[in-house]
Amino acid sequence: MRRSRKLGTRTAALMIVACACALALPIVLAAAPIVTMQQVSEGLTCQCGCGLTVANCNHPNCEFSVPARDQIDHMLGRGMSEPQVIAFFRSKYGEKILSAPTTQGFNLCAWIMPFAAVLAGGVLVAFTVGRWRSNSPAPTPVDALESGADGNASNFDPELRRRLERDLHDRI
Amino acid sequence: MPLIGQLALALALVLASYSIIANVVGARASIPSLTVSARHALWAMCAMVTVAVGALVSSLLHSDFSLEYVASYTSFSLPTIYKFTALWGGQQGSLLFWTWLLTIFTSLVAFQNRRRNPEMTPYALAVLAGIAIFFLGMLNFVTRPFDLLAVIPADGQDLNPLLQNYWMAIHPPSLYTGYVSASVPFAFGAAALMVGRFDDSWIRSTRRWAIFSWFFLTLGNLFGARWAYEVLGWGGYWAWDPVENAAFMPWLVMTAYLHSVMIQERKDMLKVWNLVLIGMAFGLTLFGTFITRSGVISSVHSFTQSGLGPYFLTFLILVVVLYSGLLLSRVRQLRTPAEFESYLSREAAFLFNNLVLVGIAFAVFWGTLFPVLSEAVRGVKITVGPPFFDKVNGPLALALIFLMGVGPLIAWRRSSFDSLAKTFASPAIFGVTTGVCAFVAGLREWYVLTALSLAAFVLGTIVVEFRRGVSARRHMVSESVPTAIVNLIAKNNRRYGGYIIHIGVVLAFIGIVASAFFKTEVKKSVKEGDTFQVGSYELEYLGIHTTETPHVETSRARIEVRRNGKPIAMMEPAKLFFKRLQQPATAVAIRSTPASDLYVVLAGIDDQSGLATFQVFLTPLVFWLWAGGVIMAFGTVIVMWPNVRERAVIAAAVRTSLPLEDDAQVVPGGD
Numbered sequence: 051m052r053r054s055r056k057l058g059t060r061t062a063a064l065m066i067v068a069c070a071c072a073l074a075l076p077i078v079l080a081a082a083p084i085v086t087m088q089q090v091s092e093g094l095t096c097q098c099g100c101g102l103t104v105a106n107c108n109h110p111n112c113e114f115s116v117p118a119r120d121q122i123d124h125m126l127g128r129g130m131s132e133p134q135v136i137a138f139f140r141s142k143y144g145e146k147i148l149s150a151p152t153t154q155g156f157n158l159c160a161w162i163m164p165f166a167a168v169l170a171g172g173v174l175v176a177f178t179v180g181r182w183r184s185n186s187p188a189p190t191p192v193d194a195l196e197s198g199a200d201g202n203a204s205n206f207d208p209e210l211r212r213r214l215e216r217d218l219h220d221r222i
Numbered sequence: 223m224p225l226i227g228q229l230a231l232a233l234a235l236v237l238a239s240y241s242i243i244a245n246v247v248g249a250r251a252s253i254p255s256l257t258v259s260a261r262h263a264l265w266a267m268c269a270m271v272t273v274a275v276g277a278l279v280s281s282l283l284h285s286d287f288s289l290e291y292v293a294s295y296t297s298f299s300l301p302t303i304y305k306f307t308a309l310w311g312g313q314q315g316s317l318l319f320w321t322w323l324l325t326i327f328t329s330l331v332a333f334q335n336r337r338r339n340p341e342m343t344p345y346a347l348a349v350l351a352g353i354a355i356f357f358l359g360m361l362n363f364v365t366r367p368f369d370l371l372a373v374i375p376a377d378g379q380d381l382n383p384l385l386q387n388y389w390m391a392i393h394p395p396s397l398y399t400g401y402v403s404a405s406v407p408f409a410f411g412a413a414a415l416m417v418g419r420f421d422d423s424w425i426r427s428t429r430r431w432a433i434f435s436w437f438f439l440t441l442g443n444l445f446g447a448r449w450a451y452e453v454l455g456w457g458g459y460w461a462w463d464p465v466e467n468a469a470f471m472p473w474l475v476m477t478a479y480l481h482s483v484m485i486q487e488r489k490d491m492l493k494v495w496n497l498v499l500i501g502m503a504f505g506l507t508l509f510g511t512f513i514t515r516s517g518v519i520s521s522v523h524s525f526t527q528s529g530l531g532p533y534f535l536t537f538l539i540l541v542v543v544l545y546s547g548l549l550l551s552r553v554r555q556l557r558t559p560a561e562f563e564s565y566l567s568r569e570a571a572f573l574f575n576n577l578v579l580v581g582i583a584f585a586v587f588w589g590t591l592f593p594v595l596s597e598a599v600r601g602v603k604i605t606v607g608p609p610f611f612d613k614v615n616g617p618l619a620l621a622l623i624f625l626m627g628v629g630p631l632i633a634w635r636r637s638s639f640d641s642l643a644k645t646f647a648s649p650a651i652f653g654v655t656t657g658v659c660a661f662v663a664g665l666r667e668w669y670v671l672t673a674l675s676l677a678a679f680v681l682g683t684i685v686v687e688f689r690r691g692v693s694a695r696r697h698m699v700s701e702s703v704p705t706a707i708v709n710l711i712a713k714n715n716r717r718y719g720g721y722i723i724h725i726g727v728v729l730a731f732i733g734i735v736a737s738a739f740f741k742t743e744v745k746k747s748v749k750e751g752d753t754f755q756v757g758s759y760e761l762e763y764l765g766i767h768t769t770e771t772p773h774v775e776t777s778r779a780r781i782e783v784r785r786n787g788k789p790i791a792m793m794e795p796a797k798l799f800f801k802r803l804q805q806p807a808t809a810v811a812i813r814s815t816p817a818s819d820l821y822v823v824l825a826g827i828d829d830q831s832g833l834a835t836f837q838v839f840l841t842p843l844v845f846w847l848w849a850g851g852v853i854m855a856f857g858t859v860i861v862m863w864p865n866v867r868e869r870a871v872i873a874a875a876v877r878t879s880l881p882l883e884d885d886a887q888v889v890p891g892g893d
Contacts, residue, residue, distance in 0.1 A: 088743065095605045101463055103607055108456035108808075111826055149607035151592065156600055160592045164585035164614050171577045179570060182562030 087123045090132050094118065094139055095149045103149045224289055224368040227277030231318075231368075234270035234325070235358040237263045241351045249344035249417075257344045261332045264347060267354065268325040275322045278315060278367055282308050287378050290369045291315055297380040297802045299773035304386050310394045311385050313515065313530070314367035319395070320511075321357040323402040328354060331406055331431075339427055345413035346406075353405055356537050364533060380802040389449035397442025397469055401507040403435035404472060407479075408504035411497050415548045420493060420555055425483045430862060432500075436480060437858040439473040444851040455808040455823045457741060457839035459847070460734075462611040467590045468510030471583045475503040478579035481572050481629075488634065489569065493556045494549070495576075501545045506583075508538045513590070564636035571629040578622045585614045612738070620672055623731060626724055627680035630687060649682030673735045677728045684721045691718070715860050722857030730850030736843035745825070747835040757840045759820055760784040761793075766827060766834060775799040776809075779824045779834055783813060795824040795836070816849075818842045 091105035096115045100107050104122075107115035118139070125135045139147050151157035241263040248256030278291070282305045287293040295308040295315070310316040328350040335343040361367060384390075407428035414424035425432075446469060451459040460466060479499040485492050512534035562569060589606045597603045631645050657675035665671055688707065691714070695706040711718040746754045753762040764780040778796040782789055793811035800807065813820040821839040828834075 092609060095607055102456060102461050103609075106456045106458055106461065106608075108454040145602055145604050147605070149605055150610035150613070151596070151604055151606060156596065157604070160589065160596075160606065160610065161614070163588050164581065164618075167584050167588075168577065168581035168618065171581060172574075175573050175577055176565075179562055179565060179573065183564070185559065185561075 086126055086132070087119060090122050090126065090135050091115075091119055093132075093136055093149055094147050097143065097147065223277045223281050223286065224370060227274045227281075228362075228366065228368040230270040230273040230277065231358060231361050234267045234274070235355065235362050237267040237270065238351045238354045238358055241267065242348045242355070245344040245348040245351070249341075260344065260347065261336065264325075264332050264351060265329050267351075268329040271318075271322050271325045271358075274361075274367075275309070275318060278318060279306060279309055282306065282315075285378065287376075288370050288374045289367075290371050291367050293371060293375050293378045295378070295381050297378040297773075299771075299802060300378075300381055300386075301773065303388075303391060304381050307385070307391045308381050310398070311381050311390075314361070314365045314369075316394065316398075317357060317361055317365060318367050320398055320402060321354065321361060323398055324350070324354050324357060324405060327403055327406055327431075331409075335427070339423070341417050342410060342413040342419055342424060342427070345416045346409040349409035349412045350405060353409075360530065360533060365530060377802065380800065383798070383800045383803060383805050383807040384453055386800075387449060387453050389445050389452060393442060393445035393449050396438050396445055400435050400437070400439030400442050401472065401510065403431055403438065404476065404500075404503050404507050406431040407435070407500050411500045412545060412548060415497065415552050418552070418555065420552070422483070422486050422490070422493075425486060425496065429483070432476065432480060432483070433858060433862050435503075436473070436476045437855065437862070439469070439476060440851065440854055440858065443469050443473055444848070444855075448848065452810060452812070453807075455810050455837075457743065457821050457823075457837075457841065458737075459844075462586075462589070462608045464513050464590050465510070467586045467611075468506075468513045471586050472503050472506040472510065474579050474583040474586070475499055475506060478576045478583075479503060481579075482576050485569055485572055489561060490558055491562070491569070493558065494553060497549055497556070499576075499580075501542075501549070502580075502583075505538060505542055505545075506587075508534060508541065512538060566632065566637040566639070566642065568629060568632045568634045571625055571632050575622065575625045575629055578618055578625060582615055582618045582622070585618065586611065589614065616669060619731070620669075620676060623673070623676045623680055623728065626727065627676065627683045630721065630724070631683050645686070646683070649679050649686055652682035653677075653679030667739055670735055670739050673731065677732050680724065680728045684725055687721060688718070711860060713865065715863050715865050719857045719860030719863075722860060723854050724857075726850040726853030726855075726857055728850070729846045729853060733843050733845065733847030733850060737841045737847065741839055741841045744838045744840075745835065746838070747826075747828075747833045749832055749834075754836075756820065756838045757818070758785055759840070760787075761822075761836070761838065763834055763836070773801065775801065777824070777827060779827075779836075781811070781822060781836070783820065791820075793820070793822050795822045797824050797827065814845050816843075816845045819844045 088105050092103050094104040096102055096104050096107040096112065096118075098107060098109055098112045098114045100109060100112070100115075102108060104115045104118045109115070122135055125138065130138075136148070145152070151160040153161060241260040244256045244260035244263060248254070248258075248260060278289075280286075281289050281292050282296055283302065285292065285296060285298055285305070291312060291314050292308075295312040296305050300308070304311075308315065310319045328347065331350065332343075332347055335346075339346075407424075410424040410428045414420070443466075446466065447459040450461070450466075451457075479496065482492055482496050482499055486496050512531060515530045515534060564570065589610050592606050593604055627649060628646075631649075632642065637645075653675040656678035657671050660671055660674050665674075688710070691710045692703060692706040695701055695710055696703070701709065711722075742757065744754070744756045748754060748763045750763055750765045753760055755761075760783070762782045762784070764782055766777055766779045768775065768777045770776070776796050776798050778794050781793045781795070783791040783793055791813050793813060795811040796809040798807045798809055799805075808823055808825075811822045819839070819841045821841060823837040823839075824834065825837045826835040
């Protein structure tokens with residue numbers, strides 16, 4: 051009996067590992083180093099009006115993104131770093147070419163606000179829940195059964211228990 | 223036809239105005255005949271708008287170029303299906319289509335509630351009629367679909383080539399259905415505030431509508447992403463464009479609302495918050511329309527851009543001010559003594575789920591509007607593109623996925639650490655093992671490792687929950703496992719349908735993460751007979767052939783795809799040239815498998831050198847984004863499906879001609 055339970059646990063563990071591998075494997079197999087030119091051109095907005103980044107412009111013969119990609123490739127080949135390439139394009143076309151706001155000055159608001167809002171919301175939720183908790187009456191044994199928390203069901207009123215079991219049966 | 227259409231729209235406006243007065247006066251003065259008359263007026267309004275839609279569709283199909291709209295968006299050679307879909311391809315037509323959906327839904331609500339909710343229904347119908355008046359006012363006075371041209375052109379200007387795609391035949395109607403149906407719960411929420419019904423009857427009365435709206439918003443977003451994937455030819459499906467964001471935000475808020483109302487139904491809490499959420503969801507649908515049509519924010523999607531922005535903005539502000547005022551005036555009565563026992567409870571998990579969902583919606587809203595704000599404050603126009611949204615929403619998405627695993631398994635009211643440890647042990651082990659396996663196999667991106675672990679954790683929790691339910695059924699009624707699963711879902715459709723939706727979300731999330739991190743791109747110029755390698759695939763360019771119709775010229779390349787030397791597919795990417803508009807377009811070829819998508823774009827053809835240039839993307843697991851979407855839709859259908867007990871209660875109520883109890887009016891189902 052004990053042996054078969056041990057065997058069952060092992061099988062379950064093996065199955066968990068197998069399922070986990072199955073979930074992770076396709077990504078691992080597909081994993082490939084990201085092209086640096088791709089990374090850099092993700093940081094720049096195409097100026098042809100497509101609204102996409104230089105990396106993703108959907109015009110195959112785009113007059114902006116195609117030469118820009120070649121130029122980025124060339125600049126990286128000459129040993130320039132990503133910030134240097136970005137700075138070059140920014141000095142040439144202005145801030146609008148960046149595909150995300152900078153992290154300086156007023157632009158910092160763009161980055162901070164969403165997280166600040168979630169944080170403030172989190173504090174508000176925690177505070178409100180704390181207040182509600184302090185207003186709540188002490189739990190009863192029936193509450194304990196209902197909530198699924200640890201409790202001994204045998205302590206409950208037999209009539210209540212019968213009703214519970216009947217309702218459960220109807221529901222199932 | 224144009225005259226009939228315009229006349230019908232004018233009559234519809236009159237009927238909508240009458241129905242508001244009759245509904246409000248009838249309800250306030252308790253004159254049932256007046257509210258019945260108002261209901262009839264709404265049905266007549268729907269009939270009038272249907273006539274107008276019929277008139278415009280007829281003109282589109284018959285290429286009646288005396289109409290400015292028909293001449294602007296169709297041509298003689300445009301295929302019939304796209305002549306029909308041109309109904310929502312332009313400004314006036316899409317507004318008319320929107321109005322039509324609104325009047326249909328309003329009529330349905332009037333019919334559904336003809337013998338129930340006597341207190342709230344007249345006010346809810348008045349709100350819906352008020353929204354209809356705005357749209358009908360636009361169609362009658364500002365942007366008229368039946369305006370005639372002084373000189374009739376020999377041919378029309380044709381439909382934008384990007385809209386000549388089957389996904390465009392279903393994407394806008396799905397999205398519009400989602401947008402418009404959100405008006406129904408909003409109208410009932412407003413009506414509940416007007417009449418002072420502070421229980422959850424407005425939620426129960428409109429629960430199906432809310433789920434219906436969410437279902438179509440999901441489909442609308444999914445179809446839109448698929449359209450972008452197949453038509454725009456950049457290998458992606460989501461660019462965080464303002465119009466995409468505008469469709470995504472109501473979806474997020476509706477998702478929060480659908481979770482939050484469960485707390486109100488269960489514990490009579492969060493009344494104000496639920497009213498805020500439904501107000502936000504409706505407001506965001508208007509905001510989305512404002513963005514699409516105003517041109518305030520530049521967007522690749524603004525096919526129907528016009529000068530309607532100020533009207534929509536005014537209406538949006540009016541709605542926000544009126545609704546907020548109404549809500550604030552009732553806040554005191556809406557407050558109830560809240561019972562909340564523990565942070566370790568399902569209520570708490572749902573609250574944090576709401577926080578994250580609304581947080582993501584705010585982040586998207588903020589990022590979408592920030593360029594306008596920046597221009598106003600600094601005088602500098604900046605771009606807020608995918609890198610911003612990815613970085614901001616990435617961590618929030620992880621938190622959401624985590625809560626998706628925790629929420630359904632944690633008990634209402636309170637849990638103990640011991641019971642949590644027991645419940646979550648297996649899913650947590652599964653999640654961690656997945657992450658470790660991926661790490662050992664060579665994956666190093668922390669985000670992907672975390673995402674995979676959390677996805678596995680959530681799937682684990684759902685499996686645990688199904689196993690628990692199946693065991694209980696088998697213990698009590700001795701069923702086989704498949705029968706137990708089917709009965710479990712059938713008898714608790716809301717709960718288990720919800721789990722199926724969660725499975726879909728997790729699969730879609732895996733697809734999104736994998737495709738975002740591991741997409742590879744190869745660009746090659748090759749001659750006929752040349753081969754090139756993309757990942758494990760070998761592609762041979764076999765040549766090009768050209769076909770021509772009166773509408774479009776197509777140059778289609780043929781590529782044989784081989785794997786390990788064996789041919790596995792023939793792919794035919796093409797370049798299209800739309801003659802009437804003199805515009806080129808691309809038609810991509812996609813070979814989709816659960817492991818990866820091979821996506822081929824014919825980027826260019828050089829007639830002189832004979833070189834064809836191909837842009838090829840290899841995107842892992844993107845299949846699961848679409849599969850996840852289908853599973854989400856399937857789960858939603860299960861949630862909406864009326865279950866046996868519900869039908870029995872409704873039938874009993876109808877037999878005895880008694881007003882339905884709140885529970886019977888909508889989906890009592892599981893949970």
